Amino acid sequence: MTGFASFVKKESLHILRDKWTLLIILIFPIVELLLFGFAISIEIKNINFAVSVPHRTEAIRKQVEQISSNPYFTFRGYISGNEVDKELRSGKSDAVVEFSKDNSVLIALDASNPNKAMEGAGYLQSILMSGNSNASETTSNLSSIIPETHMLYNPQMNSAYNFVPGIMGLIFILICAMMTSVSIVREKETGTMDVLLVSPVKPIRIIFAKMVPYFTLSCINLACILFLARYVLKVPMSGNLGGVIGISLLYLSLALALGLLISTVTSKQITALIISGMLLLLPIIMLSGMVFPIENMPAALKPLTYIVPARWYISAIRKLMIEGLPFKYVLKEFSVLLTMTLFLVALALKNFKDKME
Amino acid sequence: MRQDAIEINGISKNYGALKALDGITFNVGRGEVFGLIGPDGAGKSTLFRILVTLIDSDGGSAKVDGMDILNDYHSIRNKIGYMPGKFSLYPDLTVEENINFFAALFHVTLEQNYDLIAPIYKQIEPFKTRRAGKLSGGMKQKLALCCSLIHKPDVLFLDEPTTGVDAVSRSEFWDMLLELQKKGLSILVSTPYMDEASKCNRIALINGGKILDINTPDGIVNNFKEPLYAVSGTNMYGILTATRQEKEVVDCYPFGAAHHIVASENFNPEFLKQTLEERGFKNIELNKTKAGIEDVFIKLMHTQ
Amino acid sequence: MKENIISVKELCKNFGKFKAVDRITFDVKRGEIFGFLGANGAGKTTAIRMLCGLSYPTSGSGTVAGFDVMRNGEKIKHHIGYMSQRFSLYDDLTVYENMKLFGGIYGLSKMQVERRSVEILNQLQFKSEINTLVGSLPLGWKQKLAFCVASLHRPEIVFLDEPTGGVDPVTRRQFWEMIYKASSEGTTIFVTTHYMDEAEYCNRVSIMVDGQIKALDSPAELKKQFNASAIDEVFRSLARGAKRGE
Numbered sequence: 001m002t003g004f005a006s007f008v009k010k011e012s013l014h015i016l017r018d019k020w021t022l023l024i025i026l027i028f029p030i031v032e033l034l035l036f037g038f039a040i041s042i043e044i045k046n047i048n049f050a051v052s053v054p055h056r057t058e059a060i061r062k063q064v065e066q067i068s069s070n071p072y073f074t075f076r077g078y079i080s081g082n083e084v085d086k087e088l089r090s091g092k093s094d095a096v097v098e099f100s101k102d103n104s105v106l107i108a109l110d111a112s113n114p115n116k117a118m119e120g121a122g123y124l125q126s127i128l129m130s131g132n133s134n135a136s137e138t139t140s141n142l143s144s145i146i147p148e149t150h151m152l153y154n155p156q157m158n159s160a161y162n163f164v165p166g167i168m169g170l171i172f173i174l175i176c177a178m179m180t181s182v183s184i185v186r187e188k189e190t191g192t193m194d195v196l197l198v199s200p201v202k203p204i205r206i207i208f209a210k211m212v213p214y215f216t217l218s219c220i221n222l223a224c225i226l227f228l229a230r231y232v233l234k235v236p237m238s239g240n241l242g243g244v245i246g247i248s249l250l251y252l253s254l255a256l257a258l259g260l261l262i263s264t265v266t267s268k269q270i271t272a273l274i275i276s277g278m279l280l281l282l283p284i285i286m287l288s289g290m291v292f293p294i295e296n297m298p299a300a301l302k303p304l305t306y307i308v309p310a311r312w313y314i315s316a317i318r319k320l321m322i323e324g325l326p327f328k329y330v331l332k333e334f335s336v337l338l339t340m341t342l343f344l345v346a347l348a349l350k351n352f353k354d355k356m357e
Numbered sequence: 358m359r360q361d362a363i364e365i366n367g368i369s370k371n372y373g374a375l376k377a378l379d380g381i382t383f384n385v386g387r388g389e390v391f392g393l394i395g396p397d398g399a400g401k402s403t404l405f406r407i408l409v410t411l412i413d414s415d416g417g418s419a420k421v422d423g424m425d426i427l428n429d430y431h432s433i434r435n436k437i438g439y440m441p442g443k444f445s446l447y448p449d450l451t452v453e454e455n456i457n458f459f460a461a462l463f464h465v466t467l468e469q470n471y472d473l474i475a476p477i478y479k480q481i482e483p484f485k486t487r488r489a490g491k492l493s494g495g496m497k498q499k500l501a502l503c504c505s506l507i508h509k510p511d512v513l514f515l516d517e518p519t520t521g522v523d524a525v526s527r528s529e530f531w532d533m534l535l536e537l538q539k540k541g542l543s544i545l546v547s548t549p550y551m552d553e554a555s556k557c558n559r560i561a562l563i564n565g566g567k568i569l570d571i572n573t574p575d576g577i578v579n580n581f582k583e584p585l586y587a588v589s590g591t592n593m594y595g596i597l598t599a600t601r602q603e604k605e606v607v608d609c610y611p612f613g614a615a616h617h618i619v620a621s622e623n624f625n626p627e628f629l630k631q632t633l634e635e636r637g638f639k640n641i642e643l644n645k646t647k648a649g650i651e652d653v654f655i656k657l658m659h660t661q
Numbered sequence: 662m663k664e665n666i667i668s669v670k671e672l673c674k675n676f677g678k679f680k681a682v683d684r685i686t687f688d689v690k691r692g693e694i695f696g697f698l699g700a701n702g703a704g705k706t707t708a709i710r711m712l713c714g715l716s717y718p719t720s721g722s723g724t725v726a727g728f729d730v731m732r733n734g735e736k737i738k739h740h741i742g743y744m745s746q747r748f749s750l751y752d753d754l755t756v757y758e759n760m761k762l763f764g765g766i767y768g769l770s771k772m773q774v775e776r777r778s779v780e781i782l783n784q785l786q787f788k789s790e791i792n793t794l795v796g797s798l799p800l801g802w803k804q805k806l807a808f809c810v811a812s813l814h815r816p817e818i819v820f821l822d823e824p825t826g827g828v829d830p831v832t833r834r835q836f837w838e839m840i841y842k843a844s845s846e847g848t849t850i851f852v853t854t855h856y857m858d859e860a861e862y863c864n865r866v867s868i869m870v871d872g873q874i875k876a877l878d879s880p881a882e883l884k885k886q887f888n889a890s891a892i893d894e895v896f897r898s899l900a901r902g903a904k905r906g907e
Binding site: 397521522524549550551552595610651658659 | 838892
């Protein structure tokens with residue numbers, strides 16, 4: 001067996017022998033994806049609502065029917081104006097639509113779950129608005145009080161769609177950067193790195209051999225995620241699959257380079273874990289647009305998002321996977337990621353010494 | 358005449374204000390087993406790490422196998438075997454997988470240099486499918502030695518190979534080293550156990566980053582000129598404190614079954630024995646004795 | 662005749678089918694220095710863990726400091742001190758902080774900790790280092806200090822697991838003088854070591870092979886029995902018969 005292949009074998013054995021870690025690496029992305037995607041979308045699918053009206057008119061009946069026909073809403077019945085508070089507090093309904101005599105509409109929501117309330121409000125507004133266009137002549141005032149909302153690309157606001165790219169951005173960094181940096185630093189801690197350095201083999205080759213199995217694992221994860229996204233979460237995947245895979249592979253390389261860089265500056269496994277946890281995970285969750293939309297961030301934070309690789313990756317995957325845009329629309333993201341990768345590889349190699357300090 | 362296996366010339370290394378190594382100079386000849394004897398923190402490991410090109414020194418120069426440690430470090434790495442203090446093995450890999458990995462690291466196979474390591478490898482071969490982490494201390498030590506010999510190095514560096522290993526495994530290990538020496542290897546070995554010094558051709562005593570003495574084990578011991586006595590009896594602690602109060606006693610310290618007494622020229626053993634017996638100590642035996650490496654080390658530490 | 666402070670009968674510890682400790686029986690007298698020798702993997706560590714109340718025996722009976730090893734592990738812990746080569750003191754705390762910490766763990770009052778710490782530091786001529794980080798002390802000093810800290814709560818028995826590994830010959834002897842002194846004041850010392858000359862310093866020595874105690878007597882008697890000039894030889898002749906690794 002040639003040198004490189006036997007190094008890869010040794011590294012794979014390390015991973016295969018550590019059953020729990022292997023299991024976590026393989027199961028974690030699936031659980032995460034189902035948790036974020038499925039559980040959250042089920043919740044929003046079921047909003048109970050009641051209607052309070054002074055007089056039941058034909059126009060109102062039509063609107064109620066329209067809301068009820070939406071799979072996300074269940075109509076609980078008509079209530080009188082003074083029952084609104086009771087209805088919401090008792091938990092019978094999550095939302096009450098109040099039509100008043102002057103034709104204005106008030107939507108009252110139980111905001112104890114702000115996400116559900118926000119989404120519910122969004123849905124109701126859009127349904128009522130579309131109902132207005134039909135009945136614009138009789139209830140012309142209605143449209144003026146309802147803000148215009150456009151729900152593009154994700155008309156049902158399916159949260160799974162938004163989370164899939166976010167989770168991909170998170171998981172690949174976690175596995176590639178965290179796991180490689182920890183496994184390199186482990187060799188420093190146990191002293192085996194000394195022997196590796198003193199051997200005639202260029203240590204950097206051993207390091208590259210170390211990355212191969214983690215890269216392979218991440219590819220398996222990528223396949224799992226894409227499969228689940230398409231067939232379980234029903235993400236449309238309307239765009240170009242080759243583009244998604246290509247940009248993911250680039251992102252994997254970037255994560256590996258980051259892992260190597262972290263391993264060059266630390267000598268303890270626990271430090272490597274903390275660095276990858278604090279410096280990589282938090283920014284991904286906070287600043288990548290995975291959870292909080294970048295447009296809504298304070299101006300001071302926005303520039304920070306530009307240096308978070310996951311921001312570019314998530315944005316590219318959203319465009320390719322959900323909006324279904326062709327690859328040329330993510331050229332900007334692609335080139336930013338490519339530049340970052342090259343920079344990190346160069347920095348890591350420059351930092352990596354074949355002697356100790 | 359080939360060059361010496363190792364030539365060390367005034368090597369120094371500082372960690373902040375601490376002088377880990379302070380002008381170390383000595384040579385290790387071809388085919389020699391050279392022992393570096395000293396306690397933890399004496400600078401043994403630092404010197405090893407400099408010689409195997411793992412870290413750079415702050416001053417001085419050294420050659421290993423005729424090559425400069427600064428300029429030729431890549432070539433040196435082909436010619437040396439290094440066994441660091443903690444056995445650097447992969448605990449989750451089997452004995453066989455460890456050996457194969459280290460063989461690949463040096464571009465060789467187990468078969469190629471089988472002759473050299475066979476006597477050692479045969480002892481661990483029955484356990485070749487066992488994980489290295491599950492081996493006993495002695496077995497780990499043998500496996501680590503195999504791994505450092507796999508590429509048939511010219512010079513072998515063994516940093517405290519016997520620390521934490523029981524007395525039986527330790528003496529077996531030294532037997533193996535002497536076998537390797539017969540095959541022409543030059544060996545630099547460090548140990549905190551003074552009793553192992555006698556197995557070496559030459560030894561250097563090191564403490565606090567400085568060499569205290571370099572000689573053959575016999576030469577070191579013969580330099581101990583002061584009269585040395587061994588005293589024993591019942592209540593050893595009492596004897597120790599009582600003996601120390603005597604005028605002509607320079608030093609008295611526990612030494613295995615007896616206490617060693619370093620005496621001045623005017624020391625009268627009969628007088629001491631009498632004194633001790635008068636003070637109520639029983640079964641007193643007091644005889645002249647021959648100094649060991651440890652006696653020398655203790656003396657040199659006091660004068661340092 | 663002095664009383665027994667440790668007394669165990671037929672003590673066993675099995676891990677599955679593996680008999681780590683196989684029916685050991687012995688007594689240790691108050692104030693004795695008892696050397697507990699054995700090759701790597703002979704079962705020493707497992708035995709010590711049982712005696713310290715850290716793990717319960719599979720079978721057998723015995724008492725340590727008057728408490729039952731089968732039932733009163735927690736109580737045993739309060740009456741013993743423990744120090745090992747691998748862990749003794751926290752490197753990132755100062756000498757005094759370590760003393761306060763371990764004093765507190767064993768329920769000493771602030772006053773007691775202060776008084777005993779000063780006493781110990783004076784005795785070691787170490788008072789100037791009271792605020793030094795333990796990590797920056799030489800190993801030998803650290804071990805001597807660790808021994809004092811393990812004895813801070815005046816335990817009846819101190820367990821020392823390879824306390825002098827790697828320590829220089831001068832400090833190693835100072836360490837043993839501290840052991841002698843503690844023993845002469847009535848503290849029982851239970852010690853393991855790889856230095857065979859240190860075995861000679863013990864009042865009695867036991868040698869463990871494959872989970873069983875194969876020899877137990879004073880060093881002089883053992884040498885006589887085995888017709889050997891040093892304990893080293895006795896140890897080797899017994900340990901060579903060992904069948905198992907670790």
